[in-house]
Amino acid sequence: MTAEPTAPYRVLARKYRPTTLAGLVGQDVLVRTLTNAFQSGRIAQAYLLTGVRGVGKTTTARLIARMLNCERGPTPEPCGTCAQCTAILEDRHVDVLEMDAASRTGIDDVRELIDGARYVPTAARHKVYIIDEIHMLSEKAFNALLKTLEEPPPHVKFVFATTEVRKVPVTIVSRCQRFDLRRIDADLLVEHFAGIVAAEGVRVTPDALRLIARAADGSVRDGLSLLDQAIAHGDGTVDEALVKGMLGLADRTAVFDLLERVMAGDLKGALDEFKRQHDAGVDPGVVLADLLELVHWLTRVKVAPELAQGAAVAEAERQRGAALAQRLAMPALARAWQMLLKGHGEVRVAPSPRAAAEMVLVRLAHVADLPPPGELMALLAGEASAAAPPRGTPASAPAGPRAELPPWEPVAAAAPAAAAAPAPAPTPARAEAGPAQPRSFAEVAALADARKEPMLAAHLRSNVRPVRFAEGQIELCPLEAAPASLATDLAARLLAWTGRPWKVALVARSDAPTLREQAERELEERRRKAAQDPVVGAVLQAFPGARITAIRPRGSATASNSDEGP
Numbered sequence: 001m002t003a004e005p006t007a008p009y010r011v012l013a014r015k016y017r018p019t020t021l022a023g024l025v026g027q028d029v030l031v032r033t034l035t036n037a038f039q040s041g042r043i044a045q046a047y048l049l050t051g052v053r054g055v056g057k058t059t060t061a062r063l064i065a066r067m068l069n070c071e072r073g074p075t076p077e078p079c080g081t082c083a084q085c086t087a088i089l090e091d092r093h094v095d096v097l098e099m100d101a102a103s104r105t106g107i108d109d110v111r112e113l114i115d116g117a118r119y120v121p122t123a124a125r126h127k128v129y130i131i132d133e134i135h136m137l138s139e140k141a142f143n144a145l146l147k148t149l150e151e152p153p154p155h156v157k158f159v160f161a162t163t164e165v166r167k168v169p170v171t172i173v174s175r176c177q178r179f180d181l182r183r184i185d186a187d188l189l190v191e192h193f194a195g196i197v198a199a200e201g202v203r204v205t206p207d208a209l210r211l212i213a214r215a216a217d218g219s220v221r222d223g224l225s226l227l228d229q230a231i232a233h234g235d236g237t238v239d240e241a242l243v244k245g246m247l248g249l250a251d252r253t254a255v256f257d258l259l260e261r262v263m264a265g266d267l268k269g270a271l272d273e274f275k276r277q278h279d280a281g282v283d284p285g286v287v288l289a290d291l292l293e294l295v296h297w298l299t300r301v302k303v304a305p306e307l308a309q310g311a312a313v314a315e316a317e318r319q320r321g322a323a324l325a326q327r328l329a330m331p332a333l334a335r336a337w338q339m340l341l342k343g344h345g346e347v348r349v350a351p352s353p354r355a356a357a358e359m360v361l362v363r364l365a366h367v368a369d370l371p372p373p374g375e376l377m378a379l380l381a382g383e384a385s386a387a388a389p390p391r392g393t394p395a396s397a398p399a400g401p402r403a404e405l406p407p408w409e410p411v412a413a414a415a416p417a418a419a420a421a422p423a424p425a426p427t428p429a430r431a432e433a434g435p436a437q438p439r440s441f442a443e444v445a446a447l448a449d450a451r452k453e454p455m456l457a458a459h460l461r462s463n464v465r466p467v468r469f470a471e472g473q474i475e476l477c478p479l480e481a482a483p484a485s486l487a488t489d490l491a492a493r494l495l496a497w498t499g500r501p502w503k504v505a506l507v508a509r510s511d512a513p514t515l516r517e518q519a520e521r522e523l524e525e526r527r528r529k530a531a532q533d534p535v536v537g538a539v540l541q542a543f544p545g546a547r548i549t550a551i552r553p554r555g556s557a558t559a560s561n562s563d564e565g566p
Helices: 028-040 056-068 083-089 109-115 137-152 184-199 206-216 222-232 240-247 252-263 267-279 284-303 307-308 315-327 332-348 353-367 372-388 418-422 428-431 441-450 454-462 488-496 515-531 534-542
Strands: 046-050 095-098 127-132 155-161 179-180 465-468 473-478 503-506
Touching: 028 056, 028 179, 046 056, 046 515, 056 095, 056 127, 056 155, 095 109, 095 267, 109 127, 109 137, 137 465, 184 206, 184 222, 206 222, 206 240, 222 240, 252 267, 252 284, 252 315, 252 332, 252 353, 267 284, 267 353, 284 315, 284 332, 284 353, 332 353, 441 454, 441 488, 441 515, 454 488, 454 515, 473 488, 488 503, 515 534
Parallel strands: 046 155, 046 179, 095 127, 127 155, 473 503
Antiparallel strands: 465 473
């Protein structure tokens, strides 16, 4: 007696392929649009399905073929039992032709398709041409397809699928109704996989399902392939440790431990933890990739703490992640991301990936406790200001408490006599004050002079129009002679000089006068008022051609202004 042959095993990705639109996971926009289109009879002549691998492009194309040819009539809910649906499901329908553009890329293949499109269907209502990976067609093949695609016979429908929509000519895309199939969220994948393992009668822990969903990266087919492999590997029981060993992943707890040690500057502990993971068989590149993923997740949690409460996040990971995100500053996370990203590329090309990964951890541990660049600049500027003698103080003067800059004077008041006059002794209260804060745009220009930045001071006086000044904020309108980097240079120097950040914004147009124009107007007004004095008027009349060259306060020994301006 011979035993009956057993049916061949069908992998989960094929066994649980959706047979209705409602079975498509995570593609609500596509499902709603196609359902409404078929119910209202607004069926397009061609559809273009795009998306990453394993999100349901080919499955949707075959569903559209069944929806068009089901004996119920064009319907969004094909029966699945009629002769048309059964033949399409079994890939043997004569009027549904599926072509792989990756292997049939030439113009002759497209010409054969176009010639067949002229004939009416043999058994179905519509001829449906499904072209997978259409971006692989040659340029001549695309050109040959254009005219038929634009005005196909009424009995012909096209369904294209591609993972590289940017490689498809826009002339083809514009003739199709395009659907972008999205990646599937990890929460939906976990829920979908849980239903499948329940139907299969297999025990898979929730943590194992979360790992598989994360490794699937939004692809249902990839996730089902991993689930199939895990079930075979576990012989009916799948847990988190089994999936980690199968995928070569580092323990999530170990990734947290490693990142905490690195960010705390514990280099020895970090290297010991890395060695333990390496000895367990985890690839160095995978370790850095896990650290990158964790840093990215912590950054998102810091911005939006509710992300830590997702269903795909384990309880231990939720608690540790929220605490770690709260402890780490955003600049530290951003710096860790940049260093790990660069290090991950080094590991891939290094002769010894382990050594390269360890050097990345060494660099990251050494800079983990450094302050942000802005704080460093302010600190260095403060130290430099404390070490330098006050402006105008002789080099042989005895050391004393650092004096702050004098109160800012208008531009017209700056004179050699004032510069030569001895500076008043600083009072104790002023010596203990913090960096001086400018209270007007003129004081900013004077501060640039005091800090020995003559070029910057000259640009601020002559080549920009001050629009608005507030505490910590400046708006300028640059003239043609102003350098392009003026705003960033001024903000950086103000941060160093005042110890606080300044926002310097540029506006396109303004009628406000420059500081030099203001000073010239002020000087001209003072000359006009001086000329109205009876004594000065009499002198001007007595000496034809005489003019006022300088104006100074009564009792001053030297002139403070001249025709040259301030």
